[in-house]
Amino acid sequence: MMHESIMTPAQAGPDAADMEHPFEDASAGSLLGKNETRLDGARFVSGRVDYSADLIPAGSLQLAILRSPYACAAIVSIDLSEALAMPGVVAGLTGEEAARMSDAMPPAMDLPARGARGPLQSRCLALGQATYFGQPLAALVATSVHDAQAALAKIRVEYAVHAPTASARDALRDDAPIVQPGWDTNLLVCDRIRSGDADAAFARAAHVARGELTIGSSTSAPMETLCYVAEWDARGERYTLTGTFQNPHTSRWLLAAALRVKETQVRVIAPRIGGTFGLKMAGHPEEVLVALFSRLTRRTVAWVEERRETLLAGSRSQHHTFEIAADEEGRLIGWRDRMLVDVGIVGAGHSWAMALVTPAVFPTVYAIDNCEIECSLAITNQPPWQAIRGYGKEIGNLVLERAIDLLARETGMDPVELRRRNLVPREALPRLLPSGLNVDSGDYPGALEQLLTMFDYPAWRTKADAARTSEWRIGIGIAFELTPEGGARPGNFPNGFETSTVRIMPSGDVQVLTGVTSPGSGSDTGIAQMVAGELGLRTDQVRVIEGDTDVTPLGTGNASSRALMYGGTAAFLAAQELRQRLAQCAANMLGGDAEGIVLRDGHAWREADGAKLSVAELALGVHLRPFTVAAGVTLPLEVTRSFAPKNVRVEPDAQGRIATYPTFSYSVHAVALQLDMATGNSKLLDYAVVHDCGAMVNPxxxxxxxxxxxxxxxGAALWEQIKFDGEHRMITDRFKSYLLPRANDLPPIRVGHRITLNPFHPLGMKGAGESGVGGALAAVSNAVADALGSDGYVKHVPATPSRVMASLMERCT
Incomplete structure (x- = not known):
């Protein structure tokens, strides 16, 4: 698959003159904005990187988990005796036994202030009742994974099976049974967002489009599944857990609480991770299980998740009933949306909060003054949501973009022209959304025009019109996406800041210790180049250390695109201070003032005459002759700095709203696809996207x-969906049934960049880790609907071939 990159400002076309130029005040040796080669890139592509499962010590016990085959059942009894007698089995636990040794995990995020309350389903093994399919009920450890899994079949469980409450609509019926034990309602929270007067806007509207959209449950399906390795040090009375921890410090806190020990008695280490996308955030029950068994057996215990277990981790299941209004000229004047969200069972993780982010993005990049949104989160007997890339924002963008296309059809306007007329102009930013979020900057009209040139929209529109009567129709989809990043929600742990330490060793080598982690994205390379440039060094002279709670500062780990934007900025600020110290040391050795010293090319230079010293010479001199070389300098050559964003408001406004996201990347997407009207299959023909995340450290x-x-x-638009059968058992338990896009399913993806600097960030940065999901999801859905025309509709996502055919057949009858 080929990719084309269109860079700005130098190569962006006619709008390049309007681009903002980042890093104009950068230091002499700065590497900001450069495409530095990824650190350890050769090791990754040659398979020489150790992931968590590669680090399991020989002789470790292997964990296997018996999971509930029912979505709702009382556990009458569990008998492990036959299983414990099986070859290789060393120990086993039931929920009752585990409860004598551990507690439920506390919530990683406070439950909604105006929501319901009750016990979390966050014990490592179910106690008394199974509340969702796949919930851990009992566990065994054996000398091999095969022995452990074989013994699971010998565990005898007696159930009293009940009919599950499997949908949000059923859960909110007046006569619905309570789903989660210890709660008195199935409504987790109902949130309402209003601005202006929606009733008046719809009353005076010349055009109104209405629709419904149901989004199916999907998962991030990372290449590497979950893996945890636990070791109990009986002499030191301390746990060490190594594994796929996306939030090591959060996991340490939750584990300490569940294991009834001090935080200082738990060390969490996160090595290289093969993709996270939210799924590996803190709060998984298996984290506690491996720790319990390591203490019980006094041996190292490991667990590697099977793919069928990974695919239980779904989210995104929402239903929207919406309407959008415009005046005679096609100006958008009103937006309404009623959301019904199935968040499953509530566990220790905070993934349910994704549903509250969905309405917070409305009305995205469009000027709509009158909005009314209601969002209801229902607890059901589905597995707990697991966080997924997009974190709810992608669904808000999808729904509004579908509404825009429906309105375009209603008014007879071209979808591009309708968008063009209603985009918020550049000069109107910063701008408050109805949710209270403060959108920082952007150039939406400029991005649209840049995209139309890249994509050649008129030519594709002509091809689509020519194929309208063909069995192979062409559909065109356009969609914007607004992506809040850097979440700093009160009640989340940790919250709103990240910390990094930069240390220069006597050899001149540099270490960065940071509380953020890399999910495999290469963010450690970006942090290294941010530091290296300030110190006049190469990127490969900086080592970034992350993911070890005994070594690194407390931090979030990986979430909401904070690695470079928060952790990298903290490291950059620390490096700036170190640069000043090195400059003074160089002035002490070379003579002159520190202001006349610059760091570049591995040396400290006296600008007046070109005299120089290597950074390595400086560093060694500081450690050998501190009274002369480091005179007037604070030692050691080590600085710790934290960074917290400015564009966050935790004091409620007049409507009780706070602003928990400080940056707002955006993108606009165009796609052409071919739809086979005989089979419902879609084939992508062309894809282009223009993206703006402010200043880019490494494009x-x-x-x-x-x-x-x-x-x-x-993938989410066309194929990916978690499915359950009539008995509420998951049937998409492998990649033959849970369908991911393959390389040959994709066209070249052409990328263009715009740069509008974030006025609230010292380097003009915004987050860049989640942009693209919602825009692609919406653009592809719109393209399918465009190809169907009046012969069908898109009311469900993904638009699988069977759903496309069902839509065509329904219109024909």
């Missing part, structure tokens, strides 16, 4: 993230 890293997100959005 190559940004493009890699964007392309990956686009592919995830395409």
């Amino acid at each position: 190559a890293l940004v493009e890699a993230q964007l392309r990956g997100a686009v592919v995830m959005g395409i």
Whole structure:
């Protein structure tokens, strides 16, 4: 698959003159904005990187978990005796036994302030009742994974099976049984967002389009499944857990609480991770299980998740009933949306919060003054939501973009022209959304025009019109996406800041210790180049250390695109201070003032005459002769700095709203696809996207993230869905049934960049880790609807071939 990159400002076309130029005040040796080669890239592509499963010590016990075959059942009894007698089995636990040794995990995020309350389903093994299909009920450890799994079949469980409440609509019926034990309602929270007067706007509207959209459950399906390795040090009375921890410090806190020990008695290490996309955030029950068994057996215990277990981790299941209003000239004047969300069972993780982010993005990039949104989150007997890339924003963008296309058809306007008339102008930013979020900057009209040139919209429109009567129709989809990033929600742990330490060793080598982690995105390379440039060094002279709670500062790990935007900025600020210290040391050795010293090319230079010293000489001199070389300098050559965003408001406004996202990347997407009207199959023909995440530290890293997100959005639009049978058992338990896009399913993805600097960030940065999912999801859905025309409709996502055919048949009858 080939990819084309269109860079700005130098190569962006006629709008390049309007681009903002980042890093104009950068230091002499700065590497900001350069496509630095990814650190350890050769090791990754040659398979020489150790992931968590590669680090399991020989002789470790292997964990296997018996999971509930029912979505709702009382556990009458569990008998492990036959299983414990099986070859290789060393120990086993039931929920009752585990409860004598551990507690439920506390919530990683506070439950909604205006929502319901009750016990979380966050014990490592179910106690008394199974509340969802796949919930852990009992566990065994054995000398091999095969022995452990074989013994599971010998566990005898007696169930009292009940009919599950399997949908949000059923859960909110007046006569619905309570789903989650210990709660008195199935309504987790109902949120309402209003601005202006929606009733008056719809009353005076010249055009109104209405629709419904149901989004199916999907998952991120990372290449690497979950893996945890636990070791109990009996002498030191301390746990060490190594594994796929997306949030190591959060996991340490949750584990300590569940294991009834001090935080200082738990060490969490996160090695290289083969993709996270939210799924590996803190709060998985298996984290506690491996720790319990390691203490019980006094041996190292490991668990590697099977693919069928990974695919239980779904989210995104929402239903929207919406309407959009416009005046005679096609100006948008009103938006209404009623959301019904199935968040499954509520566990320790905070993934349910994704549903509250969905309405917070409305009305995205469009000027709609009158909005009314109601969002209801229902608890059901589905597995707990697991976080997924997009974190709810992608669904808000999808729904509004579908509404725009429906309105275009209602008014007879071209979808591009309708969007063009209603985009918020550049000069109107910053701008408050009805949710209270403050959108920082952007150039939406400029991005649209840049995209239309890249994509050649008129030519594709002509081809689509010519194929309208063909069995192979062509559909064109356009969609914007607004992506809030850098979440800083009160009640989340940790919250709103990241910390990094930069240390220069006597050899001149540099270490960065940071509380953020890399999910495999290469963010450590970006952090290294941010530091290296300030110190006049190469990127490969900086080592970034992350993911070890004994070594790194407390931090979030990986979430909401904070690695470079928060952790990298903290490291950059620390490096700036170190640069000043090195400059003074160089002045002490070379003579002159520190202001006349610049760091570049591995040396400290006296600008007046070109005299120089290597940074390595400086560093060694500081450690050998501190009274002369480091006179007037604070030692050691080590600085710790934290960074917290400015564009966050935690004090409620007049409507009780706070602003929990500080940056707002955006993108606009165009796709052409071919739809086989005889089979319902879609084939992508062309794809282009223009993206703006402010200043880019490393454009190559940004493009890699964007392309990956686009592919995830395409998959969610056309193929990916978690399905359960009539007995509420999951049937999409492998990649033959849970369908991911393959390389040969994708056209070249052409990327263009715009740069509008974030006025609230010292480097003008915005997040870049989640942009692309929602735009692709919406653009592809719109393209399918465009190809169907009046012969069908898109009311369900993904638009699988069977759903496309069902739509065509329904219109024919």
